[in-house]
Amino acid sequence: MNSRFLPLLATVAIFILAYAVCYAQFPAMLSTRVIGNLFTDNAFLGIIAVGMTFVIISGGIDLSVGSVIAFSGVFISVMLRDTGLHPIPVFAVLLLITTLFGAAMGATIHFLEMPAFIVTLAGMFLARGMAYVLSIDSVPITHDFYSAIQSFYWLMPGKGRLTFIGGLMLVVFIAGMLVAHRTRFGTNVYALGGGTHTAQLMGVPVARTTIAIYALSGFLAGLSGIVFSIYTSAGYSLATVGVELDAIAAVVIGGTLLTGGSGFIAGTLIGVLIMGLIQIYIIFDGTLSSWWTKIVVGMLLFAFIVLQKGLVWFTGRNRASAAGTS
Amino acid sequence: MSEVANSRPLLRATGVTKIFPGTVALDHVDFTLQPAEVHALLGENGAGKSTLIKCLTGAYRRDDGDILLNGEPVDPRGTLDAQSYGIGTVYQEVNLLPNLSVAENLFLGHQPTRFGMISGREMTRRARETLSQYGLDIDPARSLGDFSVAVQQVIAIARAVNLSGKVLILDEPTASLDSGEVKMLFDIIRSLRDRGIGIIFISHFLDQVFEISDRVTVLRNGRLIGTEDAANIDRVQLVNMMLGRELEHETRETGKTDLAPGAPWLEFDDFGKKGRIAPFDLKIRPGEVVGMAGLLGSGRTETAETLFGAVTHDSGTARSRGEEIELRSPRDAVAAGFGFCPEDRKIDGIIADLSVRENIILALQARIGWARPVPRRRQAEMAEDFIRRLDIRTSDAEKPVGLLSGGNQQKVLLARWLATNPKFLILDEPTRGIDVGAHAEIIHLIEELCAEGMSLLVISSELDELVAYSHRVIVVRDRHHVAELVGADITTDNMVDAIASAHNGSAT
Ligand SMILES: Nc1ncnc2c1ncn2[C@@H]1O[C@H](COP(=O)(O)OP(=O)(O)OP(=O)(O)O)[C@@H](O)[C@H]1O
Ligand SMILES: [Mg+2]
Numbered sequence: 001m002n003s004r005f006l007p008l009l010a011t012v013a014i015f016i017l018a019y020a021v022c023y024a025q026f027p028a029m030l031s032t033r034v035i036g037n038l039f040t041d042n043a044f045l046g047i048i049a050v051g052m053t054f055v056i057i058s059g060g061i062d063l064s065v066g067s068v069i070a071f072s073g074v075f076i077s078v079m080l081r082d083t084g085l086h087p088i089p090v091f092a093v094l095l096l097i098t099t100l101f102g103a104a105m106g107a108t109i110h111f112l113e114m115p116a117f118i119v120t121l122a123g124m125f126l127a128r129g130m131a132y133v134l135s136i137d138s139v140p141i142t143h144d145f146y147s148a149i150q151s152f153y154w155l156m157p158g159k160g161r162l163t164f165i166g167g168l169m170l171v172v173f174i175a176g177m178l179v180a181h182r183t184r185f186g187t188n189v190y191a192l193g194g195g196t197h198t199a200q201l202m203g204v205p206v207a208r209t210t211i212a213i214y215a216l217s218g219f220l221a222g223l224s225g226i227v228f229s230i231y232t233s234a235g236y237s238l239a240t241v242g243v244e245l246d247a248i249a250a251v252v253i254g255g256t257l258l259t260g261g262s263g264f265i266a267g268t269l270i271g272v273l274i275m276g277l278i279q280i281y282i283i284f285d286g287t288l289s290s291w292w293t294k295i296v297v298g299m300l301l302f303a304f305i306v307l308q309k310g311l312v313w314f315t316g317r318n319r320a321s322a323a324g325t326s
Numbered sequence: 327m328s329e330v331a332n333s334r335p336l337l338r339a340t341g342v343t344k345i346f347p348g349t350v351a352l353d354h355v356d357f358t359l360q361p362a363e364v365h366a367l368l369g370e371n372g373a374g375k376s377t378l379i380k381c382l383t384g385a386y387r388r389d390d391g392d393i394l395l396n397g398e399p400v401d402p403r404g405t406l407d408a409q410s411y412g413i414g415t416v417y418q419e420v421n422l423l424p425n426l427s428v429a430e431n432l433f434l435g436h437q438p439t440r441f442g443m444i445s446g447r448e449m450t451r452r453a454r455e456t457l458s459q460y461g462l463d464i465d466p467a468r469s470l471g472d473f474s475v476a477v478q479q480v481i482a483i484a485r486a487v488n489l490s491g492k493v494l495i496l497d498e499p500t501a502s503l504d505s506g507e508v509k510m511l512f513d514i515i516r517s518l519r520d521r522g523i524g525i526i527f528i529s530h531f532l533d534q535v536f537e538i539s540d541r542v543t544v545l546r547n548g549r550l551i552g553t554e555d556a557a558n559i560d561r562v563q564l565v566n567m568m569l570g571r572e573l574e575h576e577t578r579e580t581g582k583t584d585l586a587p588g589a590p591w592l593e594f595d596d597f598g599k600k601g602r603i604a605p606f607d608l609k610i611r612p613g614e615v616v617g618m619a620g621l622l623g624s625g626r627t628e629t630a631e632t633l634f635g636a637v638t639h640d641s642g643t644a645r646s647r648g649e650e651i652e653l654r655s656p657r658d659a660v661a662a663g664f665g666f667c668p669e670d671r672k673i674d675g676i677i678a679d680l681s682v683r684e685n686i687i688l689a690l691q692a693r694i695g696w697a698r699p700v701p702r703r704r705q706a707e708m709a710e711d712f713i714r715r716l717d718i719r720t721s722d723a724e725k726p727v728g729l730l731s732g733g734n735q736q737k738v739l740l741a742r743w744l745a746t747n748p749k750f751l752i753l754d755e756p757t758r759g760i761d762v763g764a765h766a767e768i769i770h771l772i773e774e775l776c777a778e779g780m781s782l783l784v785i786s787s788e789l790d791e792l793v794a795y796s797h798r799v800i801v802v803r804d805r806h807h808v809a810e811l812v813g814a815d816i817t818t819d820n821m822v823d824a825i826a827s828a829h830n831g832s833a834t
């Protein structure tokens with residue numbers, strides 16, 4: 001068995017276990033209705049988590065995504081309110097802005113040799129600040145196009161609703177998997193995570209790849225902003241504070257190594273679903289404080305980091321005994 | 327000059343200059359590579375060989391000089407660029423990417439695609455095909471990191487060969503290969519040469535250089551000393567060109583017999599670890615050098631790791647001066663006065679960002695505890711002492727080790743263990759990647775250390791070297807200690823026989 005898949009298997013096992021526990025207590029949780037809600041409620045988180053997975057696999061981090069979602073919501077609502085444009089061109093402009101914003105951060109990280117942590121922290125403040133500049137108040141969105149999208153869904157067997165944004169998240173995950181595993185760009189991302197210097201000597205276009213990774217994360221943050229505005233019908237500069245940390249948590253619970261070089265997009269999807277499941281459990285229970293979500297997520301994170309350390313240690317020893325030379 | 331030298335050169339570099347802060351690594355070096363030739367690039371550690379090839383492939387920006395490929399000026403801006411000109415390279419320090427699969431490492435940047443998507447099946451198929459040429463039957467989908475350094479090295483070579491349409495550059499490719507693998511590599515090099523590819527080959531093994539090369543170019547201190555046909559030059563002349571002096575060559579036919587018979591101070595009885603090394607007995611006397619011979623994978627490194635506690639033994643006992651000692655971890659071993667300089671120095675040794683001085687002092691400081699820092703003056707003295715004794719080529723003791731040449735980094739690691747002044751030092755392949763001059767000095771140093779009463783266990787693939795310094799040689803095969811040669815019985819022939827002969831019982 002390839003040890004690379006172990007964290008992914010652990011994630012799947014935890015998800016099945018968690019679902020079994022939920023089902024044992026609340027049999028109603030095993031319905032497509034709950035699953036539909038799981039997708040809809042976590043669509044915006046899932047989309048940025050895909051971008052975050054790429055960033056973390058490459059050995060970086062992107063702290064700006066939460067702020068970019070807030071900026072996107074405010075940008076869309078203000079544009080719709082003040083210009084009377086149709087949402088589609090507004091979306092296009094927004095995605096262009098956030099993609100360029102990500103690309104600029106990637107370029108700074110690569111060319112100025114600055115830690116991703118610092119650069120994207122600056123990006124986080126910048127994006128949040130821009131949102132405030134556009135509007136301090138929550139701006140409601142009322143547009144026929146929005147109502148149309150919101151009422152659009154696919155009825156799953158069992159009366160569950162797969163909404164537009166839930167479906168979009170799934171599409172993003174599938175596209176992400178294809179890019180990660182079936183394109184040269186995807187392999188280059190893993191290569192960067194394995195070691196920038198070695199990757200460079202092997203002929204990986206390090207500059208181009210780094211910029212593209214953060215541009216992708218920026219694009220997906222913009223897309224997530226659109227999804228979030230559809231989900232809430234408003235733009236608010238104080239929204240989605242700390243969501244970047246939720247995304248990082250989902251990625252790590254999904255089995256991606258925080259140090260880079262190893263991980264799976266599919267794992268991230270399950271990571272997002274595990275986090276959503278905990279929330280639903282708390283809602284079903286009704287007596288627990290929602291802070292329990294944070295506590296359980298914290299414990300899971302800790303467990304995963306220990307698991308990964310253990311794996312690294314274990315495979316290291318295994319290698320020494322299986323393939324040791326002379 | 328041979329007739330190949332008269333045809334139009336494949337690659338011609340003129341006046342290549344590279345200046346690092348504090349060092350002129352290359353000073354107007356000219357180099358030409360003909361099509362269909364194997365051209366060896368030789369020189370001491372730090373002579374500038376790796377720097378020259380990095381300037382040729384654009385991994386370093388050269389400060390001056392021109393490069394012509396097939397008569398056309400080219401200016402590769404990096405490995406990717408060089409690859410597109412048909413120049414494939416195995417860099418000295420390259421380890422490939424352990425987190426990617428074998429197939430991905432082989433084809434990174436050139437993966438076969440269909441409709442823009444990587445075709446995994448096609449890639450696996452081609453990877454299998456490539457690997458089988460090198461006699462490797464491994465699953466290309468597994469992570470590269472699962473395999474031994476030797477296998478990784480073969481994969482790095484296979485990758486470079488795949489990418490080299492015109493020029494193949496190999497910087498010390500054979501350092502971690504056994505003789506069978508070297509033979510296979512040389513067959514591949516010859517067949518590439520016959521297809522018209524020019525090959526640049528860097529190595530410190532002069533036998534290999536004479537075996538494979540058509541011409542040799544020698545660098546010293548960043549300057550070109552000369553280019554000669556390999557057929558017109560002998561070993562002594564070549565060493566003179568490299569060192570700029572004669573190497574006083576003390577050849578020895580048999581092992582040493584000068585050790586005063588004393589009582590062993592270290593005794594290992596029935597010591598072993600299941601699956602790694604069969605239980606063995608080993609007695610070590612003060613001032614003794616015990617050599618260890620055997621093929622790659624025979625159990626030499628496993629013996630060393632078990633003795634040092636890096637792998638905990640599951641049978642037997644260890645006694646030091648008659649008292650039983652615990653040897654369950656490297657910590658125990660260090661406490662008992664052991665030192666261990668491992669084979670795989672690239673992975674578990676050098677801390678590239680720390681200075682030469684800090685790297686040398688590291689193990690000593692760890693032994694006496696971080697609460698009691700070695701005084702700075704003392705550190706500087708020790709560093710200077712080892713830089714002189716091991717002839718470490720560095721502009722000063724404060725230079726980060728990562729900026730030293732490959733061979734000089736290895737000397738720093740050796741110095742680190744010598745600095746702890748152990749009573750029993752285990753050296754695994756101490757002279758690999760080290761030039762002929764420094765080689766002689768290290769053997770000299772080993773002799774000095776023994777005269778001071780230190781005991782040594784030295785693992786080496788170079789049998790001549792074992793003859794030169796061993797009092798006793800243990801031959802390992804199939805994870806068993808199969809023979810022990812003492813004093814006058816230690817000859818290369820006897821060792822070869824013992825390594826090759828069928829299993830003849832008595833584990834030493
Ligand atoms: N990046 C760098 N910065 C500063 N100095 C460097 C750098 N790279 C190499 N040098 C210096 O340039 C000189 C030549 O080094 P190079 O690596 O080319 O030697 P080499 O001939 O390949 O030796 P070896 O046989 O040990 O590999 C050395 O003195 C080294 O310290
Ligand atoms: Mg070198």
